Amino acid sequence: MTVQRVPYHIAIVMDGNGRWANKRFLPRIAGHKVGVDALKRCAKACDARGVRVLTVFAFSSENWKRPSDEVSGLMDLFAIALAREVPQLNADGVQLRFIGERQGLSTRVLKGIQQAEAVTALNTRLVLNVCFNYGGRWDIVQAAAKLAAQGILPTEQHLSQAMALAHVPDPDLVIRTGGELRISNFLLWQSAYSEFVFVDTLWPDFDDAALAAAIASYAGRERRFGKTSDQLQLVNTPTRVG
Ligand code: IPE
Numbered sequence: 327m328t329v330q331r332v333p334y335h336i337a338i339v340m341d342g343n344g345r346w347a348n349k350r351f352l353p354r355i356a357g358h359k360v361g362v363d364a365l366k367r368c369a370k371a372c373d374a375r376g377v378r379v380l381t382v383f384a385f386s387s388e389n390w391k392r393p394s395d396e397v398s399g400l401m402d403l404f405a406i407a408l409a410r411e412v413p414q415l416n417a418d419g420v421q422l423r424f425i426g427e428r429q430g431l432s433t434r435v436l437k438g439i440q441q442a443e444a445v446t447a448l449n450t451r452l453v454l455n456v457c458f459n460y461g462g463r464w465d466i467v468q469a470a471a472k473l474a475a476q477g478i479l480p481t482e483q484h485l486s487q488a489m490a491l492a493h494v495p496d497p498d499l500v501i502r503t504g505g506e507l508r509i510s511n512f513l514l515w516q517s518a519y520s521e522f523v524f525v526d527t528l529w530p531d532f533d534d535a536a537l538a539a540a541i542a543s544y545a546g547r548e549r550r551f552g553k554t555s556d557q558l559q560l561v562n563t564p565t566r567v568g
């Protein structure tokens with residue numbers, strides 16, 4: 327076996343809320359609301375399966391281009407969900423982190439983020455990174471700017487350490503729900519050697535069985551990181567002593 331059966335870090339593009347709602351003749355925001363429940367369920371399922379880090383894409387740098395009622399609905403939902411869900415997440419040992427540009431967010435949202443991070447800072451069961459007002463390009467640029475301000479000529483290591491997800495290892499598995507076969511500016515730097523699973527399931531329908539299927543697909547792959555298969559077999563063959 328060349329990979330750990332359970333990924334340490336799973337990242338998810340939670341896509342398909344709008345279509346889930348459309349199919350039911352509901353407003354798009356109804357899909358986003360059920361999407362919050364799907365995220366709670368997914369965090370529990372990840373923890374139960376031994377995943378230690380879950381990173382989710384909740385609002386992209388580009389999502390500001392949506393109709394203003396959807397954007398304000400998403401901001402309200404985010405603030406409400408934070409206030410409502412943090413006590414239970416805290417009790418479950420989840421450490422919440424918010425990844426993304428904070429400038430441009432309302433005071434209400436910022437307060438919610440700061441409180442959630444402060445309350446859950448010492449939890450160690452599962453790290454839940456919520457990418458909000460996040461873009462992979464934003465992250466690379468902010469990391470480069472940080473280094474430039476310190477007069478550091480960036481190396482890969484410097485950049486990795488300056489990126490917004492420096493507190494966790496790169497994702498082993500990236501899942502995108504909703505059927506689109508694209509990355510949409512998610513984790514451009516960190517997914518260099520991630521395994522990808524794309525599923526048609528709309529995010530509100532993503533359940534433990536769907537998670538198990540994605541993990542099973544991951545577990546059957548050989549992660550070569552540029553090496554040959556033979557090299558990996560050699561490393562994994564136990565050597566006899568004496
Ligand atoms: C993903 O679902 C959630 C956000 C981008 C906030 P979408 O809202 O993109 O759902 P679809 O892709 O329109 O179905």
Ligand code: IPE
Nearest residue numbers: 339340341383384385386510
């Ligand atoms: C990606 O989904 C962003 C989130 C899930 C938050 P989008 O629905 O915004 O992606 P595109 O626009 O279809 O590429």
Ligand code: MG
Nearest residue numbers: 341342343504
């Ligand atoms: Mg979408």
